Amino acid sequence: MINSIDADVIVVGLGAMGSQTLWRLAERGVDVIGIEQFAPGHDHGASHGESRIIRSAYAEGASYVPLVKEAWQLWRDLEHASGRALLEQTGALMLGPADSPVIVGPLASARAWDLKYKVLDTEELRSAFPQYAPLDGLMGFYEEDAGYLRPEASVTAAVEVARARGAEVLQDTAVTEILPDPGRPRVRIGDRELTARHVVVAVGGWLRRLLPATAPLMTVERRVMGWFRPADPAAFGAQHFPVFVHSDASGDHNLYGFPSLDGETLKVGLHTWPGIYETIDPAAGHRPPDAADAQRFAEAVHRTFVGVDPQPVRMESCMYSLTPDRHFLVGPRRDLPGLTLLGGFSGHGFKFASVIGEIAAQFAVTGKTGLPVDKFDPHRFDS
Ligand SMILES: Cc1cc2nc3c(=O)[nH]c(=O)nc-3n(C[C@H](O)[C@H](O)[C@H](O)COP(=O)(O)OP(=O)(O)OC[C@H]3O[C@@H](n4cnc5c(N)ncnc54)[C@H](O)[C@@H]3O)c2cc1C
Known part of the structure; x- marks a missing residue:
C-alpha cells in the first residue's frame, strides 16, 4: 500500500x-x-569502557549547564524506570594552573549559574589529595554535583x-x-x-x-582508555578520590579518570596528549591498543600519580566524533x-x-x- x-x-x-x-x-x-x-x-x-564523567560546572561553556541539569534528572528517571544504578555521585576535581581551561571554564560556568564549588590552592590540594604527584603550580576546582555514569x-x-x-x-x-x-x-x-x-x-x-x-562536518579520531593498579586501592576508592580532569596551562596534556570501580584498578584516559591523534574509519573497527599507547600512558600516569603502577593492566580503544x-x-x-x-x-x-x-x-x-x-x-x- x-x-x-x-x-x-x-x-x-x-x-x-x-x-x-x-x-x-x-x-x-x-x-x-x-x-x-x-x-x-x-x-x-x-x-563502552565502564564509566563516563558527568560534571555540572561545565568547562566547555556555561550554555551547557541547563542541559546537564536536565540530563541529570533524566538519568535518575531512567534509574527509577529500569531499577538499575547508572549514575554515581562522587564529586569532580579539576586540576590545573589558574589560567588552564579546566579551571577557567568551570569557574565561569559556576559563577554564571550560581553553582556550588570550592577552589583549592596547591597546599590544600596536596593535603586533601596525596594520590597526586607534585602539584607545583596547580590549583583545584572541586564540585559536588558530579560523578560518573555506567555507559x-x-x-x-x-x-x-x-x-x-x-x-x-x-x-x-x-x-x-x-x-x-x-x-x-x-x-x-x-x-x-x-x-x-x-x-x-x-x-x-x-x-x-x-x-x-x-562528511565535511565530521572527523572521527581514535582514543584509548587504560586501567592501572595502585599499591593502595582504598586510597583510590570513590570516598577519597573523585572523578578528575588534570591539565597543563595550554590544554595540550589533558588526562582524566575515575575512582576504582572494582576495588583494584583505576581508569585513566588521555583526552589531549602529543601523539594520540589518529583519524579512523569506524567501519574498519577500532585499531587495538599497542605498545605506543602503553608508553604514553606510562609517562602520563608516572608524572600524575603517586603509588600507581604506570604499566596498564589493560587498555581499550574507543572513538571521538568531532565537529570543527x-x-x-x-x-x-x-x-x-x-x-x-x-x-x-x-x-x-x-x-x-x-x-x-x-x-x-x-x-x-x-x-x-x-x-x-x-x-x-x-x-x-x-x-
Ligand atoms: C574514550 C572516551 C572517553 C569519553 N569520556 C567521556 C566522559 O567522561 N564523559 C562524557 O560525557 N562523554 C565522554 N565521551 C564521549 C561519549 O562517550 C560519546 O560522545 C558518546 O558515547 C557518543 O554516543 P553516540 O550515540 O553518538 O555514538 P555511539 O554510542 O557510538 O552510537 C552509535 C551507534 O550507531 C550504530 N550504528 C552505526 N551505523 C549504523 C548502521 N548503519 N545501522 C545501524 N546501526 C548503526 C553503532 O553500532 C552504534 O551503536 C568519551 C568518549 C570516548 C571515546
Missing part, C-alpha cells in the same frame, strides 16, 4: 544517543522502531525500558541507506525498506559514511528533510545522552524543541 508506514519514528543507531531517544519516544507512547547494527551495549562504538548499563537500560513501553528493536541489523523525505523518510536494510514519518539518525562515528552530506568547533550536531538540516541528526558528540557527549534523547524525541514528534540547542545547529558551518 502506497500510504503505509512501518512506524511513526525510526531511530537508526542504538548507542548512547539512539538508545535514549528510543526510550523518550516509547515513554510518550510513540510507535517507534530502533535499529542497531550490533547488540545494544556493545564495544565497537563510543559508548553500557545506561544503553541497555534505555533499550529495555523502551521495549517494555512497546518499542520494536531490530538488533544485529545494519541500515545501508537513509532516504530523506519531508513526510515519508525511508531506511534501507539490504533489499528491505522501512518507511516512517520521521527518522532520527544517531549513528555516532558512522554518520559521515551513512549520510555523506555530513567540538560542539554537537543536534537537529534537522534543510537538505536532509524528515531527519533529525544527532552527531559530533566528541569526548564529552555521554553525560548529555538522556537529554539529547529527550530533545530528539521532541524534534521527531513536534518538529521543534523547548530545550536550548542553538549552539548545536547542524547548519552553523554552512558559510
Whole structure:
C-alpha cells in the first residue's frame, strides 16, 4: 500500500544517543522502531569502557549547564524506570594552573549559574589529595554535583525500558541507506525498506559514511582508555578520590579518570596528549591498543600519580566524533528533510545522552524543541 508506514519514528543507531531517544519516544507512547547494527551495549562504538564523567560546572561553556541539569534528572528517571544504578555521585576535581581551561571554564560556568564549588590552592590540594604527584603550580576546582555514569548499563537500560513501553528493536541489523523525505523518510536494510514519518539518525562515528552530506562536518579520531593498579586501592576508592580532569596551562596534556570501580584498578584516559591523534574509519573497527599507547600512558600516569603502577593492566580503544568547533550536531538540516541528526558528540557527549534523547524525541514528534540547542545547529558551518 502506497500510504503505509512501518512506524511513526525510526531511530537508526542504538548507542548512547539512539538508545535514549528510543526510550523518550516509547515513554510518550510513540510507535517507534530502533535499529542497531550490533547488540545494544556493545564495544565497537563510543559508548563502552565502564564509566563516563558527568560534571555540572561545565568547562566547555556555561550554555551547557541547563542541559546537564536536565540530563541529570533524566538519568535518575531512567534509574527509577529500569531499577538499575547508572549514575554515581562522587564529586569532580579539576586540576590545573589558574589560567588552564579546566579551571577557567568551570569557574565561569559556576559563577554564571550560581553553582556550588570550592577552589583549592596547591597546599590544600596536596593535603586533601596525596594520590597526586607534585602539584607545583596547580590549583583545584572541586564540585559536588558530579560523578560518573555506567555507559553500557545506561544503553541497555534505555533499550529495555523502551521495549517494555512497546518499542520494536531490530538488533544485529545494519541500515545501508537513509532516504530523506519531508513526510515519508525511508531506511534501507539490504533489499528491505522501512518507511516512517520521521527518522532520527544517531549513528555516532558512522554518520559521515551513512549520510555523506555530513562528511565535511565530521572527523572521527581514535582514543584509548587504560586501567592501572595502585599499591593502595582504598586510597583510590570513590570516598577519597573523585572523578578528575588534570591539565597543563595550554590544554595540550589533558588526562582524566575515575575512582576504582572494582576495588583494584583505576581508569585513566588521555583526552589531549602529543601523539594520540589518529583519524579512523569506524567501519574498519577500532585499531587495538599497542605498545605506543602503553608508553604514553606510562609517562602520563608516572608524572600524575603517586603509588600507581604506570604499566596498564589493560587498555581499550574507543572513538571521538568531532565537529570543527567540538560542539554537537543536534537537529534537522534543510537538505536532509524528515531527519533529525544527532552527531559530533566528541569526548564529552555521554553525560548529555538522556537529554539529547529527550530533545530528539521532541524534534521527531513536534518538529521543534523547548530545550536550548542553538549552539548545536547542524547548519552553523554552512558559510
Ligand atoms: C574514550 C572516551 C572517553 C569519553 N569520556 C567521556 C566522559 O567522561 N564523559 C562524557 O560525557 N562523554 C565522554 N565521551 C564521549 C561519549 O562517550 C560519546 O560522545 C558518546 O558515547 C557518543 O554516543 P553516540 O550515540 O553518538 O555514538 P555511539 O554510542 O557510538 O552510537 C552509535 C551507534 O550507531 C550504530 N550504528 C552505526 N551505523 C549504523 C548502521 N548503519 N545501522 C545501524 N546501526 C548503526 C553503532 O553500532 C552504534 O551503536 C568519551 C568518549 C570516548 C571515546
